[in-house]
Amino acid sequence: MNVSIVKGRIIDPANGVDRQADLHIHAQQIVAIGDPPEGFVAHETIEAEGKVVCPGLVDIAASLREPGPSVKGSIGSETLAAAKGGITTLVCTPDTHPPIDSPAVMELIHRTARKLRRARVLTTAALTQGLEGQQLSNMAALKAAGCVALGNARAPLANTLVERRALEYATTFGITVMLAPEDRHLRAGGCAHEGAVATRLGLPGIPSAAETVAVARDLALAEHTGARVHFRALSSAGSARMLREAQAAKLAVSADVAAHQLHLTEMDIEDFDANCHVAPPLRTLSDREALRQAVADGTIAAICSDHQPHEPDAKEAPYPETEAGISGLETLLALTLRLAEEGLLSLNDAIARVTCGPADLLGLPYGRLGVGSAADICIFDPALNWTLNPQEMLSEGHNTPFAGWEFRGAVTHTLFNGRLVYRR
Amino acid sequence: MHGRQHHNIQLNEEGGLRHFLTIDGLGRDLLTRILDTAESFATLPGRPVKKVPALRGRIITNLFFENSTRTRTTFELAAKRLSADVLNFNVSTSATSKGETLLDTLRNIEAMHCEMFVVRHNESGAAHFIARHAAPGVSVINAGDGRHAHPTQAMLDMFTIRKHKGDFTPLRVAIVGDILHSRVARSQILALNTLGVTEVRVVGPRTLIPTDARALGVHVYHDLDEGLREVDVVIMLRLQKERMAGALLPSEEEYFRLYGLTNERLEAAKPDAIVMHPGPMNRSVEMDSEVADGPRSVILQQVSYGIAVRMAIMSMCMQTFEADGRPA
Numbered sequence: 247m248n249v250s251i252v253k254g255r256i257i258d259p260a261n262g263v264d265r266q267a268d269l270h271i272h273a274q275q276i277v278a279i280g281d282p283p284e285g286f287v288a289h290e291t292i293e294a295e296g297k298v299v300c301p302g303l304v305d306i307a308a309s310l311r312e313p314g315p316s317v318k319g320s321i322g323s324e325t326l327a328a329a330k331g332g333i334t335t336l337v338c339t340p341d342t343h344p345p346i347d348s349p350a351v352m353e354l355i356h357r358t359a360r361k362l363r364r365a366r367v368l369t370t371a372a373l374t375q376g377l378e379g380q381q382l383s384n385m386a387a388l389k390a391a392g393c394v395a396l397g398n399a400r401a402p403l404a405n406t407l408v409e410r411r412a413l414e415y416a417t418t419f420g421i422t423v424m425l426a427p428e429d430r431h432l433r434a435g436g437c438a439h440e441g442a443v444a445t446r447l448g449l450p451g452i453p454s455a456a457e458t459v460a461v462a463r464d465l466a467l468a469e470h471t472g473a474r475v476h477f478r479a480l481s482s483a484g485s486a487r488m489l490r491e492a493q494a495a496k497l498a499v500s501a502d503v504a505a506h507q508l509h510l511t512e513m514d515i516e517d518f519d520a521n522c523h524v525a526p527p528l529r530t531l532s533d534r535e536a537l538r539q540a541v542a543d544g545t546i547a548a549i550c551s552d553h554q555p556h557e558p559d560a561k562e563a564p565y566p567e568t569e570a571g572i573s574g575l576e577t578l579l580a581l582t583l584r585l586a587e588e589g590l591l592s593l594n595d596a597i598a599r600v601t602c603g604p605a606d607l608l609g610l611p612y613g614r615l616g617v618g619s620a621a622d623i624c625i626f627d628p629a630l631n632w633t634l635n636p637q638e639m640l641s642e643g644h645n646t647p648f649a650g651w652e653f654r655g656a657v658t659h660t661l662f663n664g665r666l667v668y669r670r
Numbered sequence: 671m672h673g674r675q676h677h678n679i680q681l682n683e684e685g686g687l688r689h690f691l692t693i694d695g696l697g698r699d700l701l702t703r704i705l706d707t708a709e710s711f712a713t714l715p716g717r718p719v720k721k722v723p724a725l726r727g728r729i730i731t732n733l734f735f736e737n738s739t740r741t742r743t744t745f746e747l748a749a750k751r752l753s754a755d756v757l758n759f760n761v762s763t764s765a766t767s768k769g770e771t772l773l774d775t776l777r778n779i780e781a782m783h784c785e786m787f788v789v790r791h792n793e794s795g796a797a798h799f800i801a802r803h804a805a806p807g808v809s810v811i812n813a814g815d816g817r818h819a820h821p822t823q824a825m826l827d828m829f830t831i832r833k834h835k836g837d838f839t840p841l842r843v844a845i846v847g848d849i850l851h852s853r854v855a856r857s858q859i860l861a862l863n864t865l866g867v868t869e870v871r872v873v874g875p876r877t878l879i880p881t882d883a884r885a886l887g888v889h890v891y892h893d894l895d896e897g898l899r900e901v902d903v904v905i906m907l908r909l910q911k912e913r914m915a916g917a918l919l920p921s922e923e924e925y926f927r928l929y930g931l932t933n934e935r936l937e938a939a940k941p942d943a944i945v946m947h948p949g950p951m952n953r954s955v956e957m958d959s960e961v962a963d964g965p966r967s968v969i970l971q972q973v974s975y976g977i978a979v980r981m982a983i984m985s986m987c988m989q990t991f992e993a994d995g996r997p998a
Contacts, residue, residue, distance in 0.1 A: 442885035446694070448794040448817030448856055517679075518795035562773055562798035562803075566693060566816065 247289050247393070248272050254294025254625060258301060259598035260606075260614035269299060271621040275666040278617060290666075293530065294625055298343025298593075300599040302622030302660060303579060304613040306502055307424075307478060308553035309571070310336065310367070311642070313354060315342040319555040319642035321355065325364035327575040327641035329668035332624030332657040334365050335612045338374040341399035343464035347372035347383045349391035356392060357524040363430060366612070366622070370397040370424055373412050381464050382415055389419050392576065394608050397478065400525055406463065412474035422608060426515075427460035427485065428526065437566045439481075439527040444514040451568065452527050458484040465492050466637055468499055476607060477501035479552050481526035483536030490545045500607045503537050503543070504552035505581040506647070510534075514647060518565040521647040525570040526553075541599060542591045548604035551578040555643020569656045573643035576633065579626065580653040581640040587654060593628075621664035630656040679801055686990035689801045690983050692819040693860035701828065701864055703852045707982035708829050711751070713976065724755035726983045731784040732758045733800075734813070735791040740949065741813050741823075744973070745788045748980035757784065761879075771797075773803055780805050785991070786984065787811065787876040794818035794853075807994075809987040817853050823948055824857035829902055830864060830972050834944050838865040844897050844939075845888075846929055847907035847956060850880045850918075854948045855907055863887045873897035874929060877918040894929050898938040899918040905946045906931055906956045922955050931957035933964065944968045 256279060257264050261281070271280040277283055277601055305328070311319035328336055337353065340346040342554055346355070350388060352369050359367030373394035373516025375381045375417040388396070396416050403409045416423045433456045438444040440451025461477065465488060468475040480501050481487060492499050506524065511531050515522045522528060540546040561568050586596040603612035612622060633652050636644035660668035678695040682688050687700065715718060718935060730749045732742050742758065748842045749756045761775060779787075786809040790813050794816030801810040814820040828838075835841055843862055849855045849872045862870045883890050891897030898904060913919050931945065945957070945967045953959050961967060 314743040442882040445882050445885060446856070448815075448819065448853055450794075450817070453881070518798050543938045558770065563771070564791060564793035564815070566793045566795070669713045 247293065247664065248287060249290045249621070249661070250288035251292045251294050251299055251623065251625065254297050254299035256299045257597055258615035260301070260596045260602035261616055262567040264594055269615070271661070271664045274621055275519060276615055276617055276619050279615065286424060292625065296629070297625050297627050297658060299623060299625050300597050301613045301615050302624045303332050303600045304335040304604045304610065305333045305338055305508045305551050305553070305575065305578060305600070306337045306548055306604040306608065307550040308336045309341060309555070310338045310343065310355075311555060312358065312647040313351065317557040317642070317665055318560070321358045322362060322552050323640065324553070324575065325359065325362055325370060326366065326557065327639065328365045328392050329660045329662070330640050330657065331575045331577070332579045332626060332660050334388070334622035334624070334660065334662045335368065335573060335610065336365050337368045337370055337394060337608070339399050340370050340377060340397055341401070344459060345372045345377045345399075346370070346379050346393070347375050347377065349387055352388065352391045352393060361399070363662065365662055366569060368394045368520060368610075370395045371643065372396070372404065372430045373398045373416070373423060374408070379403040382412055384417055385421060386419055386518065389421055393421075394610065395422040395424050395476065400426045400428065402428065402430040406467070407531060409464070410467055410471060413467055413471040413475070417471055417473045422474045422476055424478050425464050427457050427464055429456045429459045432456035434595050437523065437527070438515055439512045439529040443515060447515070447518065454482040454484055454529060454533070455586060457482050457526055458488065461485045464620055465497065465499065469497055474498045478631070479507070479526060479550070480537065480546065481507055481529050481533065483533045486536045486545060490540065493545060499619055500547060502548035502550045502604065503546050505578050506552070507573060508534065508538055508541065509581055510647060515565070519647060520561040520563070520568040521529065521572070521645055523561075523568050523570050524572055531621045535647065538585070538590055541585070542595070547599065548607055550577070550584050550604065553576050553641075555641045556645045561645050572647065573639065573641045573645045576639055577640055577646065577648050579624070579657060580655060583628070583651065583655040621661055623661040624657060625659040626655055626657045628655045630654070630658075632656045673863055674920050678796070679935060680995055682990055686992050686993060687983070687986045689809065689823055690821055690987060691797045691801055691812045693821050693824055693857050693864060694819075695862065698864050698866065701825070701861060704979070704982050704986065707986060708975070708979040711981045712978035721751050721753060725749070725988055727751040728754045728786065729782065729784045730754045730756050730788065730984070731779055732756065732788045733761060733779065733790075734759065735761045735796070736814070738790060738814070741790065744920055744976040745813060745980055748984060750979045751977065752981055752985055757782070764907040772799070776803060780808065785809065786987065788813050790814045792816055803873045807991055809991060811983060811987065814853055817851050817856070819857045820853040821857045822976075822980050822983060823854050824861045825983065826972060826976045827858055827905070827946060827948070828861050829975045829979050830946065831944070832967055833971070833975070834968060835902060838859065838862070838867050841867040841903060842869045842871070842901045843867055843903040843905065844871040844873055844891075844901045845907065846894065846897065846910055846931065847876055847904045847912065848878045849883065849907070851876045851910065852907050856886070858905060859886050871877060871897050871901065875919070878913070894935060901939045902930065902943055903946065904936070904939055908948065908950065909952060909955050923941055923983055926955055930955065931961050933958065933960055936961060936966065946972060949973070
């Protein structure tokens with residue numbers, strides 16, 4: 247099937263493209279930008295005048311809940327939400343039930359997603375068996391089965407020796423390790439940033455040091471082992487600073503940040519709003535500013551959804567007893583565009599942080615619009631205003647703190663492998 | 671752009687008290703009205719509080735997820751003096767341990783047409799949660815939630831202070847001990863500052879003072895003698911035994927030596943300073959018996975004023991709902 251997307255503003259940060267042009271798709275690939283190839287006949291033409299045509303988004307951390315309790319979501323429901331959010335590549339986190347620690351579980355996920363054909367679902371496999379932090383997973387087998395990285399989700403590793411060995415073993419096979427940095431002892435059962443708001447509300451706090459201590463340790467081990475380490479979902483200014491210094495020292499380390507961390511702070515948990523209960527917790531305004539600066543200067547090259555859909559009951563309890571996480575696929579682009587609107591970075595750079603930025607971190611050939619690339623495309627109307635109504639979300643989880651927020655810029659079409667998977 | 675609005679769910683549109691969850695967001699006038707109302711219920715020492723028909727035919731449920739015989743008993747007495755019918759649910763031993771959610775428990779009890787919940791729970795924010803989910807026309811009174819708030823205790827402490835000192839404005843108050851884990855301290859600090867005292871101090875080692883304590887509106891002291899200098903009121907907090915295991919303190923002995931109140935150390939305070947404790951007290955850990963039983967101690971008065979203060983808060987909440995037109 248041949249598709250032409252005409253008169254759109256094509257923004258492809260990976261190739262430095264920002265111009266009005268037509269884009270032509272044949273056999274699931276981009277075959278031309280500008281004039282169509284000779285003899286090309288479009289079976290479908292998408293009018294994109296006034297709209298931005300950019301690579302389909304690459305989200306490197308989303309929990310799709312399958313296998314696992316279907317009340318929280320499934321690959322079916324969550325890829326529908328991804329398509330609505332303009333996301334065409336999802337890297338799911340290993341914290342499924344059972345966890346992604348065997349080729350069988352991974353294959354189940356890949357096969358289900360391939361059948362649905364709504365998004366490319368890739369996997370981060372568990373760094374340890376059962377995510378228990380004790381025994382190494384069968385990394386070589388997991389790599390052969392197609393995982394793009396290994397990770398601990400938010401489960402702690404038993405000790406620094408296990409961490410050292412895991413990094414060394416992963417490095418044997420050249421696999422990137424995604425670590426969610428957290429010292430579980432310093433976390434000490436906390437549920438909110440240890441600061442003025444948690445003090446006032448009497449919520450057990452998680453100090454920034456719970457993250458920075460872990461980042462410092464992980465950086466030391468990354469240097470020692472030569473492992474390729476990627477930090478998941480940073481939340482504090484100190485972590486951003488250490489990451490910047492490590493990159494300056496030529497260490498092969500990177501990080502992502504969850505989109506909500508760039509817009510919310512500890513102040514938002516006022517009134518015990520369980521939809522703002524996330525892990526790592528929302529921190530202070532100065533942490534948020536430091537994270538934003540790290541995104542702007544490229545220290546943090548990827549913004550992710552950190553998607554964690556929940557059933558209503560998971561959030562219907564006193565704050566400390568609620569489950570952490572936000573259903574974030576449908577707000578990833580909007581929250582990223584808002585950063586450009588607020589002048590933090592250019593529209594092109596903002597798009598890069600959710601397309602080629604995350605793809606490059608994992609060496610994936612997606613998140614770009616070159617001729618010959620997979621035809622994964624997000625078309626959005628940058629002037630379209632919309633208000634988030636959780637009831638209209640396609641994700642199984644309607645848990646979002648952004649209900650009622652007004653956003654500028656809405657996805658109108660999503661194409662995955664040249665096929666229209668969402669139309670507004 | 672978005673706007674997060676933090677309306678105070680404790681108040682109706684006219685500023686009347688619908689729920690009593692925290693001192694946060696309540697004005698000086700309202701706190702003073704609670705104290706004045708309590709005054710009308712309090713009688714001369716030695717005489718029982720009169721029974722009044724204010725809440726005749728109303729059902730009040732004590733919903734306690736954490737054991738507390740004393741607090742529950744004073745709430746029960748207060749409700750009975752207001753002629754209400756009282757149901758006691760000790761939930762830690764019943765429903766939720768069988769997997770029933772907090773909301774299920776709430777709905778089941780509401781089905782009995784209860785009009786007010788008195789809630790104690792071990793998690794911060796539990797009372798807010800229940801208030802948000804309670805049926806319209808049902809009041810929620812927080813009898814202590816996690817480390818967050820214990821506003822009726824704070825109000826009875828304010829009542830006790832006013833009885834002894836009259837005016838709040840010139841007062842300096844020191845709160846000594848485990849501020850970090852204390853819902854009582856958080857509520858006292860808010861109440862004292864709202865009522866306009868000159869200074870609130872917290873005194874304790876770094877491990878028991880919360881991060882950003884100054885944001886609560888207090889001055890932080892680590893030395894007891896300095897912290898007590900020229901204060902009018904000394905509030906000693908209970909020290910839980912678990913704190914030693916949590917590596918927050920080395921030993922009870924060292925704690926008592928540094929922060930335990932003795933007659934000698936009380937010399938630093940004003941000569942007419944009063945000593946309070948929300949109970950239950952650990953003698954020889956937080957304070958010497960000679961102080962606890964001494965002439966400056968008002969600890970037993972605190973307990974007896976508790977009934978009148980809780981009567982005031984319950985009747986004010988119930989009146990608000992009656993004025994709003996309680997749904998049938």
